[in-house]
Amino acid sequence: MRCKNCLEKQDSLLEKKGETGRFWSVTKKEIVTIFDLKMYGCRGSRKEAHFILILFASVILVCLPVWSWAYNLSADTVLSEEGEKQEGKIYIKGDKYRIERQGESDYIILRHDRNLMWVVVPAEKVYVELPLDEKKTPKITEKNPNETSRKLIGTETLEGHPTEKYLITVKEGSKTESFYQWTATDLNFPLKTSAVEGEWSVEFRNVKKNVPDNVFEIPEGYEKAKIVVKPGPEGQKSKAAPKK
Numbered sequence: 001m002r003c004k005n006c007l008e009k010q011d012s013l014l015e016k017k018g019e020t021g022r023f024w025s026v027t028k029k030e031i032v033t034i035f036d037l038k039m040y041g042c043r044g045s046r047k048e049a050h051f052i053l054i055l056f057a058s059v060i061l062v063c064l065p066v067w068s069w070a071y072n073l074s075a076d077t078v079l080s081e082e083g084e085k086q087e088g089k090i091y092i093k094g095d096k097y098r099i100e101r102q103g104e105s106d107y108i109i110l111r112h113d114r115n116l117m118w119v120v121v122p123a124e125k126v127y128v129e130l131p132l133d134e135k136k137t138p139k140i141t142e143k144n145p146n147e148t149s150r151k152l153i154g155t156e157t158l159e160g161h162p163t164e165k166y167l168i169t170v171k172e173g174s175k176t177e178s179f180y181q182w183t184a185t186d187l188n189f190p191l192k193t194s195a196v197e198g199e200w201s202v203e204f205r206n207v208k209k210n211v212p213d214n215v216f217e218i219p220e221g222y223e224k225a226k227i228v229v230k231p232g233p234e235g236q237k238s239k240a241a242p243k244k
Contacts, residue, residue: 070094071189074211075204082199090204096216109216118218126225127218146170158182158191159205167196 071092079086091098095112109118112132119128149169156163161184169178182192187207194201 072211073187073189073207073209074215075207078201078203078205080201080203091211091215093211093213093216098215109218111216120218120222121225122219125219125221126223128225146172148176153180156182158184159207161186161191161207163191 072094074089074091077088077090079088087102089100089102097110098107099110100107105122107120109120110132111117115132117130117132119130121127147168147170149167151167152164153167154165156165163182163184166181166183167178168181169176171177178196180192180194180196181190183190184207189204189207191205191207192201192203
């Protein structure tokens with residue numbers, strides 16, 4: 001669960017403005033805060049802050065042909081960390097992703113093909129459009145450049161799929177970490193990734209192929225919310241972001 005302070009802060013950022021349309025009225029700094037709150041949950045919660053990042057990290061494959069990592073599938077997701085679970089759903093089709101979390105109607109659509117992200121708010125029938133920073137936004141790639149070793153240590157059956165279990169080691173800067181990954185050989189997709197010591201794991205269940213294109217589009221009848229910049233410390237004038 002997200003902390004009460006974060007929920008109150010999020011609510012304070014979502015303001016309806018008269019008859020001219022719906023606006024998310026924020027300062028330049030708080031534009032980033034909306035992104036953080038909506039995509040990662042409460043920034044004070046380490047578990048939820050890593051939810052999206054761990055999902056993407058767990059589906060990075062190495063040394064597979066292009067056709068095998070250009071996925072077209074959906075799956076239920078279960079992130080377990082320090083005894084707590086966060087469930088959700090992920091849809092993947094090439095470089096388009098949709099990420100949902102159980103218990104929340106809002107969801108995220110990442111469109112790397114258009115270099116943008118949508119935060120969709122069904123309760124208000126609005127969406128916010130933000131540019132993607134390709135250097136910072138999670139994306140499934142064919143190879144993890146930080147991987148230093150991958151060792152096959154066994155085979156198991158998960159969710160009815162035959163899998164190969166690997167011990168994988170990655171290094172980023174001076175930090176080295178090892179984890180297990182169970183890759184379904186019939187899907188070329190990792191059904192489970194787990195820390196060696198068991199402090200966290202990510203599971204993909206009920207995997208289904210062929211996701212419709214409309215899953216990655218804004219529903220009909222939704223309004224595009226405008227981001228209005230309020231005067232900052234320097235006293236700059238308010239202005240609405242230009243329509244795209």
